[in-house]
Amino acid sequence: MFEKVLIANRGEIALRVIRACKELGIRTLAVYSEADVDSLHVQLADESICIGAAPSLESYLKIDRIMSAAEIGDVDAIHPGYGFLAENPHFAEVCESCNIKFIGPSSRAMQAMGDKNAARAFARKAGVPVTPGSDGIVETEDEAIRIAKKIGYPVMIKASAGGGGRGMRTAHNEPSLKSAFHSARHEAQKAFGNEQVYLEKLIVNPHHIEFQIVADSHGRVVHLGERDCSIQRRNQKVIEECPSPLMTPSLRKKMGNAAVKLAKSVGYENVGTIEFLVDQERRFYFMEMNTRIQVEHTITEEVYACDLVKEQIRIAAGQPLSPHVAHAVPRLHAIECRINAEDPARDFQATPGRIDFYYAPGGRGVRIDSHVYTGYTVPSYYDSLIAKIITVGATRINAIDRMRRALDEYYITGIKTTVPFHAAMMRNGDFRDGNYDTGLMDRLISAGKLDLASPPIRLRE
């Protein structure tokens, strides 16, 4: 087992990793930027080294400074958390060449799944359904029409060199496809200097359902069921639950097996997540693979009774899958709400600043993963996630009502947070019925259907 681990991250996930290390008796080294001097993960780590100025590019993304800190600190392994360098194959490679264990998959596996197009090819080869589409670049209008007829409308025309939602057009029928095809190519040429486009079936109002993979270094790969992450705002996950209200035992078996097969085919090791889109008819399509621990790993932990971060460390240290992980079965229902430093009443505008008073809910079945505290200043340089609140219940409705109860106790002053938004969601009929898709949240917000009044609680500070 490792003696010392460097945590190459910040915020709640850095704290999460430090907690796992402490429970395993591993010494911790935190690296931090000048904006994070007072951060909880820095204060609770055994050692800490400042690696740069506030901007991520000058600190948390500085591979050379992180490796230098690792060398000075004489660490055995580095945990990259999520975001930052967690899915950077070059960083994993540097760790490998410095003989410091990167707690995650090999840089080769990371690279295979990191290229979204190549990942789709791997999925096809492994017999995993992918979103129907052209098998490559579409050169002519006639080809586009032929393919669209085959895969069925509506379709998306996507720039091959594209990204960030640019160079994409939707077409619902043949006439609109003709104009969309040409304008997509034109826009692609202007934006990316490359007019090449391909076609993909547009899945209307899908569920985003992802499967948790755990693989050891001895070839053993299992899945720990699914998480439904369909409650999203502008493609950002906001609420997640496990299991999915859409799931059936036979669908879970099919999707789970597909996920395991794909992970095995790329020689995957450590934890990862395979994301699928599921349509109204419960047909599933591979979307992409995330080669890291995810923000919402917590709800899988609660339902499958395991510690995924500790398992990551064990796997990286060469141990086989823990029996309780290999044979995990789901019990209970769990929900996670991501609490951000954002004002839901002002289009979720970011609200960094000092937290004057912080009281987090407790009680049975309530878990808080957070690095903030009274007097902590949320910096403006990083993402706005300040806490994850997870509730567990015997049934889905129990978990929702427990979350409602807990959110009504959650008291944070000094900055605005998304607590009122989540409190409104727990009371929303569609959500409570499990009747939602990835478009629900944006629809509710634009229709102004959520009561965003602050919770009634007032504490004497």
Added chain:
Amino acid sequence: MEKHDLSVFEIEKEGFRLKLEKGASAQAAAAVPSAAAGPPKAVPAAPETTPAAPKAIESVPLKEIVSPMVGTFYRGPSPDAPAFVDVGKSVTEDTVVCIIEAMKVMNEIKAETSGIIAEVMAENGKPVQFGQVLFRVR
């Protein structure tokens, strides 16, 4: 300071630090440009029982040479060689003041300021982090 009965007043703003002291022992102010940018904070200290007239402030600018990287600090180019600089040594912007070793690469650190070394703040052979003060320069 008289009004609030203060004996010491210290303020730190981006690139600048000022400390005022009154009383017989006050070898007063250091107006100290600080390299680390931070939010402005005023630190009033406990009032003295016998307020004296505030002394004239003598400004002695002390500049800081801070570490631009994470690594191990060395005073000289090799273990048996003499140190690059000592207290009292005059430096200009291009003077090499120390070596910081990172990942087996020896990086020569330049003063990037001019003056006289007033204090050596880091210890030979010990790790230094980003932003750590290495030398104070008068």
